[in-house]
Amino acid sequence: MSRLLKLNIFRYNPEDEQSAPHMQEFVLEETDSMTLFIALNRIREEQDPSLQFDFCCRAGICGSCGMVINGRPGLACHTKTRDLPGEITLLPLPIFKLVGDLSVDTGTWFREMYTKTESWIHTNKAFDPTALEERMDNKDAVAIYELERCVECGCCISACGTARLREDFMGAAALNRVARFLIDPRDQRTDRDYYEIIGNDMGIFGCMGLLACEDVCPKHLPLQNQLGFLRRKMGITSIKRLFSK
């Protein structure tokens, strides 16, 4: 006989004046290889069609389904119910604006982030369609890709103490993004240019270094190393700036 799972799910529909934030309990029979993706869809189709949550790829690659699962931010699609106790509590990610129930607006947050960090290659070279591609060391390419694996799920931001204290803190995902361009030989920005973006308390100097971000990152990005790398680099840039003034 399979388990009966009890799911306590946060409910609130800001667009419905009758709705007030509360927890609602759903009971569901567990099946083989059940993930939270399957469980939540089943609840929506069989018990409450208004339940809001986000899934897209359901394969752990798009980052849509970040939520707080029994107290810890994570991706719901690759969380198996079998690894959880019979009672499961689901809450939306904090910090991001709530859309309804378990669904939050990560899109706006990340779009602002990459406008702030100017998340694109800065170069004055023009593309020549008749020429061979510019050469690049494979090691550089692989290193850039390692940092670009972020799926913008928002888990690191939601777990971050600083981000909770100050709304304007960029968070580990943004700092990781800056590191990605900093190591890209195609980007012509200097350390000083980057200092303008992250050399302050909203950026690298706001981070308390407790590393909740790396703990929860479902893509296992080396956030700790990147934060250390940027802090050193920006520290040096900061000193250089002092002397050249």
Added chain:
Amino acid sequence: MQTIYTDFLVVGAGLAGERAAVETAEAGFSAICLSLVPARRSHSSAAQGGMQASLGNSVMGEGDGPDVHFADTVKGSDWGCDQEVARLFADTAPIEMRRLAHWGVPWNRVVPGKSIYYKGGKQFEKVEAEEKEGLIMARSFGGTAKWRTCYTSDGTGHAVMCTMDNRCAEKGVEVHDKTEAIALLQDGETCFGVVARCLRTGELRVYLSKATMIAAGGFGRIYPNTTNAVICDGGAHTMCVATGLVPMGNMEAVQFHPTGIVPTDILVTEGCRGDGGTLLDVDEKRFMNIYEPEKAELASRDVVSRWMTHHMREGHGVKSPYGEHLWLDIRHLGKEHITGKLREVYEICTSFLGVDPIHQLIPVRPTQHYSMGGVRTNKDGAAYGLKGLFAAGEAACWDMHGFNRLGGNSLAETVVAGGIIGRKIAEYLEGSEAEFKTGLINDEVKKQRSRIDALIEGRDGSENVYKVRSAMQDALHKGANIFRTQEGLEKCVADLQEVLIRAKKIGLRSNGKGVNPELAAALKLEGQVKLALMVAYGALMRTESRGSHNREDYPARNDRDWLTRTLAYWKKPEDTLPTLEYEPASTVVEIPPGDRGYGHAKIISADDKKE
């Protein structure tokens, strides 16, 4: 209600949509992409394998060039493609890959010297040339004569999507995510935007544009089992179908992949079988060697999918709460191989199934994977039937894939087509005057509001949206799957016609307030059933086998009668069947129809005179 104006509106922020938007933005026009999800979550980011372009940098790609790529593509399509488009594609792909490198894609690069690779489970050695160091590297893929697939580790789609979205941010292309287009604005001749629903608040919004593009990806979710994301539901196609004017091309051409895992249909790579994995049935016995003594598990995608389904039909499937499946066995490859070369597979199995493939069998079944059919366009990407409407990417039938698309050709198509068509749109915008008919806009908005109210109030009935949706999926699954017969397709069409009646009688169970996922599902359901009917009815009428379309009762490829593309219209809303028309598959013929070199070879030649 908010009205937003832009020169160029794209429904979809995947690679195809964003690439086209960048092109028009660079030409000085304003561009907005709508998307159900933040752009980077679009399904383009799920592609791991890579994108084909004949750069010929790797030693295994020596001698490659657009001509070879073109020939592979035409053969792959089983001569169902438009050869002019395939040519355009093969010639442009190398430039687009280089452009992506310039924009920031971290393509893997050539590392000179000796390295090992595997083929058919055996080990070989290759030596990359010194003078190619640092150029874009390529890997091997099915159906290609050369190593031609450009890649970034195991996350090509993700990396290219990031770069493209960055480029959009740089060029000022706006992405309105959590926004769903639900109806086209058009006057019977010209399209001038869409009515959309905000998925943050549930409000309706009007987008007015001089040019509108459908780049909404595939529609795999009309099937019950698919590798596609849950947003690949054909919602945007249904808007085009609803006009009665815009035809869908080759809807019967649906690609199935042999190894989607059960229950979630996530793809595990063909590499499992390539490296020596086997397929087992309920008695844990091999069966592919019985059906295909020579190639066994290594036959082509469509062939393996066909035999798996056959074997389950014969009663050898494994029963599970999620339906029947078979087993994929890679245990004999050993721990080192599985956690090394098949790391992705290992992670998918452990993360999503709780199955350890080193010691356990992997549950798999053939699964819908790619929609060759879609909004029919000409070679400039202009949709048939309405001026100002364009389409690109998987949503479109531009038609370089014909009846079967090759791995790596789809992701490449998104950027190549996006670029070419984006440029054509910029030309179109240059010479066009906008005229927005306020009366028509108000009527359309009223119509959508009243649809929504009817659903909320249950004015037309009380059918359950999820039950009707699964009835549609079941009908397609049973009748218009890998194997097709007249009997099965006739039943499928009849079943879908009943489902269509039910789809017109949906009533919501929830209050429909705010974003309301039940309402979103209900709004597109009737249109989805019509798409399903286009698939099934098109397949019933096409009495031959070509590419992924397999008629057991007509096993030969019939070039004499069917070297054609199906155009499916839904002429009047009250019709119960689509109207089918046909056009030649290709007006330009560089390579006359011949043997593909794999799969079944029975061909009725176009030269056989009709009696």
